[in-house]
Amino acid sequence: MENDQAAQDISKAERDGLYKIIMGRRDVRSQFLAKPIEDDKLVRILQAAHHAPSVGFMQPWNFMVIRSRQRRQEVLSLFEKANKEARDLFEGKKGDLYSRLKLQGILESPLNICVTCDRDRGGQVVLGRTHNRDTDLYSTVCAIQNLWLAARAEGIGVGWVSIFNDSELKQTLLIPEEIVPVAYLCLGYVSGFGDQPELEQKGWAKRLSLGDLVMFDQWQGENEDDPLVAELQKTVSGQDGQG
Amino acid sequence: MENDQAAQDISKAERDGLYKIIMGRRDVRSQFLAKPIEDDKLVRILQAAHHAPSVGFMQPWNFMVIRSRQRRQEVLSLFEKANKEARDLFEGKKGDLYSRLKLQGILESPLNICVTCDRDRGGQVVLGRTHNRDTDLYSTVCAIQNLWLAARAEGIGVGWVSIFNDSELKQTLLIPEEIVPVAYLCLGYVSGFGDQPELEQKGWAKRLSLGDLVMFDQWQGENEDDPLVAELQKTVSGQDGQG
Numbered sequence: 001m002e003n004d005q006a007a008q009d010i011s012k013a014e015r016d017g018l019y020k021i022i023m024g025r026r027d028v029r030s031q032f033l034a035k036p037i038e039d040d041k042l043v044r045i046l047q048a049a050h051h052a053p054s055v056g057f058m059q060p061w062n063f064m065v066i067r068s069r070q071r072r073q074e075v076l077s078l079f080e081k082a083n084k085e086a087r088d089l090f091e092g093k094k095g096d097l098y099s100r101l102k103l104q105g106i107l108e109s110p111l112n113i114c115v116t117c118d119r120d121r122g123g124q125v126v127l128g129r130t131h132n133r134d135t136d137l138y139s140t141v142c143a144i145q146n147l148w149l150a151a152r153a154e155g156i157g158v159g160w161v162s163i164f165n166d167s168e169l170k171q172t173l174l175i176p177e178e179i180v181p182v183a184y185l186c187l188g189y190v191s192g193f194g195d196q197p198e199l200e201q202k203g204w205a206k207r208l209s210l211g212d213l214v215m216f217d218q219w220q221g222e223n224e225d226d227p228l229v230a231e232l233q234k235t236v237s238g239q240d241g242q243g
Numbered sequence: 244m245e246n247d248q249a250a251q252d253i254s255k256a257e258r259d260g261l262y263k264i265i266m267g268r269r270d271v272r273s274q275f276l277a278k279p280i281e282d283d284k285l286v287r288i289l290q291a292a293h294h295a296p297s298v299g300f301m302q303p304w305n306f307m308v309i310r311s312r313q314r315r316q317e318v319l320s321l322f323e324k325a326n327k328e329a330r331d332l333f334e335g336k337k338g339d340l341y342s343r344l345k346l347q348g349i350l351e352s353p354l355n356i357c358v359t360c361d362r363d364r365g366g367q368v369v370l371g372r373t374h375n376r377d378t379d380l381y382s383t384v385c386a387i388q389n390l391w392l393a394a395r396a397e398g399i400g401v402g403w404v405s406i407f408n409d410s411e412l413k414q415t416l417l418i419p420e421e422i423v424p425v426a427y428l429c430l431g432y433v434s435g436f437g438d439q440p441e442l443e444q445k446g447w448a449k450r451l452s453l454g455d456l457v458m459f460d461q462w463q464g465e466n467e468d469d470p471l472v473a474e475l476q477k478t479v480s481g482q483d484g485q486g
Contacts, residue, residue, distance in 0.1 A: 086374065
């Protein structure tokens with residue numbers, strides 16, 4: 001049942017292609033085009049999501065494909081209400097900048113997808129979820145990241161909108177109590193993908209240095225003798241700039 | 244700041260390469276080889292993780308690289324204790340099958356990585372996290388999925404071990420109260436990648452049909468006239484078999 005060429009079966013070009021897709025993926029809010037997404041592409045993107053890892057092979061996800069303009073208008077109203085509440089939490093210059101950021105493309109994108117997690121799908125006891133009840137939510141996020149990368153590879157932008165009161169979103173989409181809406185995504189062709197994340201471009205936050213985020217053998221563990229340290233230092237002025 | 248060739252900049256070969264990597268990724272427990280992972284590869288894998296999307300560009304993750312055999316032995320003891328508790332929750336044939344499954348490769352793999360989420364990294368108020376406090380955990384999972392795919396592209400297997408009492412794992416790795424260990428990963432070269440997920444091969448669970456997981460415009464919403472339905476039906480006997 002196994003592949004003899006484990007290490008060799010992905011070519012260097014394919015590996016580099018993956019890195020190009022990962023580095024070039026963006027959270028898109030402003031660049032959506034109205035052009036519809038072809039159904040065969042959409043199925044490939046959903047297949048990629050469905051082939052994510054899941055705890056106990058639970059596959060707890062559903063994909064709610066939302067094209068109805070009326071439904072999207074209702075969801076936009078929920079966002080607008082929640083975003084007003086959110087904006088008021090930021091003070092001074094940060095509040096001014098927040099007001100100028102565009103944080104969703106619900107109507108500009110031709111397609112929205114709500115990705116949910118059915119917490120009961122695997123029955124009462126799920127292998128691997130016995131000690132951390134939230135691993136099914138984590139599996140659902142793995143599916144979302146697969147979807148995001150697949151969309152990017154198809155030239156399609158994705159924006160994750162998280163500023164909702166969950167109970168209102170559930171009511172609008174008729175989502176039952178036991179189901180968790182993990183992500184509300186906007187998908188569409190774009191006028192372009194930014195070189196950097198939009199929040200970096202607009203001065204909201206900076207990319208951290210990878211070397212500062214790596215620890216050895218324990219929390220805040222250091223190991224200056226580990227050759228990985230020198231290798232990480234090369235990234236500071238190198239690949240990190242890829243955005 | 245934008246790329247003119249938005250839709251065209253990923254070639255068909257690169258796109259197909261991504262799908263090959265996604266479909267060929269496995270949760271590895273039994274096939275690890277002792278061969279160490281080269282530092283430059285490890286840095287590329289960590290860079291891929293670090294370029295995941297994050298709520299408010301918060302980048303809440305840390306990567307604890309664990310090579311110490313003693314530390315891994317301690318972690319293995321925690322797993323063994325928790326797994327005994329877990330096994331007792333499964334009855335009859337399911338319990339017997341559970342006992343025969345290998346669920347970790349903590350010592351067989353040369354490298355473990357604990358990926359954590361620092362919930363305070365972005366300050367008290369984080370853009371996009373105002374209405375769902377857990378979106379920073381979700382960001383961390385996006386980083387984990389990037390790491391997993393990058394490792395697969397490098398010919399390296401990853402296994403996610405989730406059967407721990409979190410408080411014990413935190414104590415062993417000296418992780419402070421406010422930090423969440425989201426994933427404990429085993430990484431290493433492998434003798435091969437299975438054609439199917441191990442839990443599917445061993446009869447624990449079956450892959451669901453993608454068509455059954457897609458809804459239209461609302462929970463359980465159907466739309467037989469949507470051409471996506473026909474497109475999804477093609478997957479039943481097609482790509483789903485790729486495992």
